[in-house]
Amino acid sequence: MVTEEDLRSDIRFYFDGQVRILDDVRATDMVMPWLRSEAMRTGTKEGCNEGDCGACTCLVGSISESGNLQFSVINTCIYPLAYLDGAWLISVETLSRSGSLCSAQSGMLPLNASQCGFCTPGFVMAMVYAQITKKDQTPEQALAGNLCRCTGYGGLIEATRIAQSQPLDRAFVDEIEGATAVLRQLSRGGFSIINHNSRIDAPKTLENLLDLRKNFSSATLVSGATDFGLWITKRLDRPSHVILTKFCEQLLLREIRSDIIEIGAAVTIEDLENSLVSEYPELQEWFQRFGGPQVRCSGTLGGNIANGSPIGDSAPVLIALGASLTIHSCRGRRVIPIENFFIEYGKQDLLRDEVLVSILIPRRTHIRRLAVEKISKRYDQDISIVLAAMAEISGDKPSYRFAFGGMAGTPKLAEKTMESLNPDDLTSDFTPLSDHRAEAWYRLAVSKNLVRDFLDGDTSRE
Ligand SMILES: Cc1cc2nc3c(=O)[nH]c(=O)nc-3n(C[C@H](O)[C@H](O)[C@H](O)COP(=O)(O)OP(=O)(O)OC[C@H]3O[C@@H](n4cnc5c(N)ncnc54)[C@H](O)[C@@H]3O)c2cc1C
Ligand code: FES
Ligand code: FES
Known part of the structure; x- marks a missing residue:
């Protein structure tokens, strides 16, 4: 069994060309506040703060069992920061790191698909996810997790259709290659972070998960956090100890x-x-x-x-x-x-x-x-x-x-x-x-x- 001494006491993830190492992560920390207030990437917006509107949408890339890069689209308002361990966080700023807009962004301009622009970064991220992984989905399906209060959806749907029909931008393909090489060097899970009266355990094996459950039966078990996230952002719960299941091989x-x-x-x-x-x-x-x-x-x-x-x-x-x-x-x-x-x-x-x-x-x-x-x-x-x-x-x-x-x-x-x-x-x-x-x-x-x-x-x- 892995003992506490074998465990990392930080998370490591890849973001905008750098491996970030954070050791002061708390059980209640979500990705969006970190992005906007710590990393100062304010393109990602806070709308509902409960997973409904998609304004805070980003992508996460991680190495799958088959060794390939697999993408997820996430609501950063309810996605625990600790879950970035071993992954690549892709915000709307990442898409234009080369200095020019990506095709999903520039495709929105002639269609007037943005007015106040508040929802736009989230829509762009959902479009890019559809462009990468869901070419067979209808645009309506690809955008089902995003809301816009001012623009007609016609332009957004058409922009998504066009994005899905296009290959990924060369600059983003280069980003993917760079990120894949870095992620292959990072491990995922297997950490225990104790600070600020908070504790996060992220076991990789069932044996360790069960042991933690036995020793800390009042800790909160967290899986995808789509319920848990709302307890934090809406009910203002402040659990001091969470045990994450996401990195435990047997549960995957x-x-x-x-x-x-x-x-x-x-x-x-x-x-x-x-x-x-x-x-x-x-x-x-x-x-x-x-x-x-x-x-x-x-x-x-x-x-x-x-x-x-x-x-x-x-x-x-x-x-x-x-x-x-x-x-x-x-x-x-x-x-x-x-x-x-x-x-x-x-x-x-x-x-x-x-x-x-x-x-x-x-x-x-x-x-x-x-x-x-x-x-x-x-x-x-x-x-x-x-x-x-x-x-x-x-x-x-x-x-x-x-x-x-x-x-x-x-x-x-x-x-x-x-x-x-x-x-x-x-x-x-x-x-x-x-x-x-x-x-x-x-x-x-x-x-x-x-x-x-x-x-x-x-x-x-x-
Ligand atoms: C915008 C939005 C839309 C949604 N739409 C739907 C919908 O259409 N249909 C629907 O059914 N739900 C929906 N949900 C609710 C939620 O997404 C689902 O219930 C989801 O499957 C919960 O899984 P999770 O991994 O995110 O749970 P978590 O939030 O991680 O955990 C939920 C509870 O289960 C416990 N738990 C988790 N894993 C384990 C385990 N392995 N063993 C024991 N206990 C465990 C946790 O301690 C916690 O009490 C929605 C939520 C949001 C925010
Ligand atoms: S802010 Fe609305 S889904 Fe996150
Ligand atoms: S353009 Fe204003 S909310 Fe969508």
Whole structure:
């Protein structure tokens, strides 16, 4: 096991031609305040400070398992500074270090795609991410995590379309080559920073993670920080000790076996998409509607389950698919069906010394039909009013699994309806609440209609 003496007490990352070494990072520090106030790169803007508007968007490059540079697009307002360890931070200023605007920037000018300009750096970063990695996405999908209050979206969408059709600028390709060489010399994770009454632990192995969990059970476990970040910026929580899962190899596992797909709890929604859509193409739209690109590149599957939210989008899908969770502690490992994890609102089957390590998702074999329907007020980047996941399982007599989010204090199976196949029995399965998103009668009505359509075999609705 790695002892404290073996660990670094700083983070090291690459930014604008230099390796930055920071040893005074606190558990609550996010990237955006560092960029604007310490590095004095004020191109990155602060809008909502809660991951919604994309004004603070930057890119992060890191070396993947295959040894190549992999890019993520992030909301720097809720991205922990410590997560830059071993990575390349790319701000809007990085794009024009050569002295001239990059093609995504200059492409906006003739289209009048910027007015007050506040959102512009964030849009440019989202466009460059689409230019690098998402040439097949529609511009609307690429920009789903960015808001503009003054410009018509026509120009922004057209500028994105043009950027996606162009090769990367020569100057940026040179930056990539330089950064890749530097990143190959940097390690990622394996540090412990203690200062200013704050402690950050970033273990690389499961053994060390479990040991830390046992010894510091009141520390906050942080994965993608898309929930945690808001506790800091909006609720003004000041946790003094965080344990980061992002660098722990076992939690980043993605393995396709003959009967099971095993996904590490710290795998991001973006990386999950790459592993799961080939098995379950019905999930393609569900992925597109999970946050925006920035949220999907940070938020993890494990965080989405462990937060216990009754309106988290992944739990109903995993329940319908018959997934299980592997939960570890220094005392051992246990595997439970995911539906048993959610005990009641705010209460999950996870002890203080335990960590959710992976999610076991059955291969397609017995699932004949799957439909996932997200009902929300806005199509893009919105929280679900109801999320229905419905699976038909083949057998001598087909059986069904209907799981719902937004209908109870936890994500839950509609057991009576699964038995009777009568959508009206949802009234016995659930007593939903009315809140600012929707009233109880609406939740029930829409859910009954979704089940009815699924049983009628009609999954082609818009
Ligand atoms: C703008 C925006 C849009 C969003 N859109 C959606 C959406 O469309 N659908 C949706 O479902 N959610 C959405 N979310 C919520 C959030 O992004 C997801 O719930 C995300 O998956 C949480 O994962 P995380 O890794 O960021 O969690 P974190 O913030 O890191 O952690 C969340 C909780 O889980 C615990 N935890 C994390 N990992 C583990 C582990 N391995 N073991 C035990 N406990 C653990 C943490 O201690 C914490 O309590 C959105 C959030 C934002 C800010
Ligand atoms: S400032 Fe709005 S997403 Fe970060
Ligand atoms: S140009 Fe003003 S917010 Fe977008």
